[in-house]
Amino acid sequence: MVKSKVKFFNDSSNEDDKNQSFYIDKIVNYLQNKYRHKDMPLAYIHTFGCQQNVNDGEKIKGMIALMGYGFTDSAENADFVLFNTCAVRENAEDRVFGNIGALKRYKTANRNMIIAVCGCMTQQKHIQEKIKKTYHHVNIVFGTHSLHKLPEIIYQAINTDKRIFDVESEESEIIESIPIVRQSKIKAWVPISYGCDHFCTYCVVPYVRGKEKSRTPENILDEIRGIVSTGVKEIGLLGQNVNSYGKGVSPKINFSELLKRVNDIEGDFRIRFMSPHPKDANEDMFDTIANCEKVCNSIHLPFQSGNDKILKKMNRKYTADEYLNLVNYGKKIIPNITFTTDIIVGFPGETYEKFLDTIKILKQVKFASVYSFIYSKRIGTPAEKMEDLIPKKEKSDWLREMLRYQEDITLDLNKSFVGKTVNVLVDEIGKQQDGFISGRCDENILVEFPGAKSLIGNFVKVEIKDYMKCVLIGKKID
Ligand code: SF4
Known part of the structure; x- marks a missing residue:
């Protein structure tokens, strides 16, 4: 048997990981025999959604590369196609199904093509059922907790005519040492925690990503030292809520302490993080940023709505005033600090008057930019059952109004940089x-x-x- 050249999960003591190493060697061998007189097989990996998904996509590429696949930018030319999906908004899901449907004719032309779908969408029962019933050309469906088992899953797929559905409801531990092919040689995102315990009523993440788990500081710092030694100049610390970092980690550590330890790593690089939750962000976080020379003076602080009643219905656990107090503290102690944010327009129960409270926050904070979306109902969340009386057209008008205000704010802010x-x-x-x-x-x-x-x-x-x-x-x- 031909062994893969790079060690897989090389510093793991976990038996399951060693198992994956075994499957990867088997796949290398299988592909070398199958493609003996032809070009090596190609993989097309498409990731939708947030930075966490992008990071997962980089790990998928890391494993796929070790199996002996090359990469292509075109699904049509690929022997292995994978969609790493996002479940946060309905239109992202629609796009994924459109893309999966379009693969049917490629698979007709290339019967050997293996098609896999993974990520947050596939963690949901109704999506698994839809793929099972409607998209018969999909060979593999696996969930967010099965990512590290990809070699085993692919090996099963190439050895059977059956379709593989591997979706686990919960991951028992964080899997370290998964190989990775990073998108950029200049910037890298490093997860510090996975999952979320907050259950905002509109959000599907806690259901598809599971309970919040923090990586140990040693694993995080080792990974960052390794990345920085390759010349990467920007490290982004990643978590659904970075401020609650440290849950279950012994000895105790919080996000500010982690930030200081990352800042102490030697090297010419800067640090960002995404995203803090306003309910857990505090003055200590801003004091730490002010004292850590490598941490950037720009914060993404999602506020979602400026109306307290809507914030309560969203289960965000802060008020508009508390949010503004935080921002004002940050502005007081960090020179030139900028804020960006996320806003949901048209959450169930929002009226035009309540929406105007969001505009008030926009004007007071003066965000550098905002990521704003019309509320998208997600199956299985508490908000799915809330009465939603405002027509989509009206919500679109509100969104446009908000973006007009924001455009002027961004222009004013950008103007203030002239001469600096x-x-x-x-x-x-x-x-x-x-x-x-x-x-x-x-x-x-x-x-x-x-x-x-x-x-x-x-x-x-x-x-x-x-x-x-x-x-x-x-x-x-x-
Ligand atoms: S904090 Fe709220 S919005 Fe963010 S991932 Fe968790 S539940 Fe979703």
Whole structure:
């Protein structure tokens, strides 16, 4: 048998992980025999949704690469197709089903094609049933808690005509050491916790991602040291609620202490995190940011609604005033701090008057940008049963009104940067003009300026000369 060249789950003592190593070697062997006189097989991996999903997608790629697959950007050319799905909004689910349906003709042309669907959508019973009944060309369905078993699942699929459904209701422990192929050589997201215990009434995440579990600080810090040693310049700490980090970890540690320990790692890099929950965010978090030179002065702090009655119905456990107090404290102690946020428009029970409370928060905080969506009913959540009287058309009008306010706020904020010097991590070619390069400043606003491509992957001090709606224009300071 041909052994895979890279060790799989190499520092794990878990028997289940060693098992995966066994299956990966079997798949390598199988593919080498099957494709003996042809090009090696190709995999197409498409991830929908949030950064957590993107991180899972990187791990899927890590495992797939070890099996001997190459990667392609086209599902049509692939021998293995995987959709890593998101369940947060209905339209994301519709898109996934559209994509799965479109694969049918490719599979007719290539009978060997293996099609897999995983992620938050597949963790839901009604979705599993729909795929079982309607999408017969899908070979594999696995849930968020079965991710690390992908080699075993694929090995079963290539050895049987049966369809594989592997969805577990809960993961017993965090699986470390899963191989990973990262999307970027400049920025990397590192999960510090998984799952969520908060049960906001509109949200499906606690049901599909399970109970909140924190990684140990040793595992997190080791991973970050390894990433930084490869030249990565931005580390993003990832969790559904980073502020409740530390549950079940012994000796006790909280998010601020973790942030300090990440900040103490040697190297030329900066730190972001996503997302804090306003109910658990506190002055200590802002004090820590103010004292940690590597932590960026931009915070994504989702407020969802500016009306206390709606916040209560959402089970968010803070009031609009408490949210504003936090923001004002952050503004007082951290120079140039910027905020971004998430907003749900048209939650059940929201009226136009209540919606105006959200606009009030928008005007008071002056967010750099907002991620706003019309409420999307999710099966199995408490909000699914709430009376929802406002027509979709009216909610769309509210959303448009809100975005008009936000556009002016963003423009004003961007204007306030003119004349200031910002620290930009250059990560790609600019789009505004030939010869421009671009990246985000510490305040998380896009900046473009004339510069050499060789600066990509470096921090550059840039003086801001002009501004537009979505970008600051500057000049490199020599
Ligand atoms: S904090 Fe609320 S919105 Fe965020 S993942 Fe948990 S339940 Fe969902």
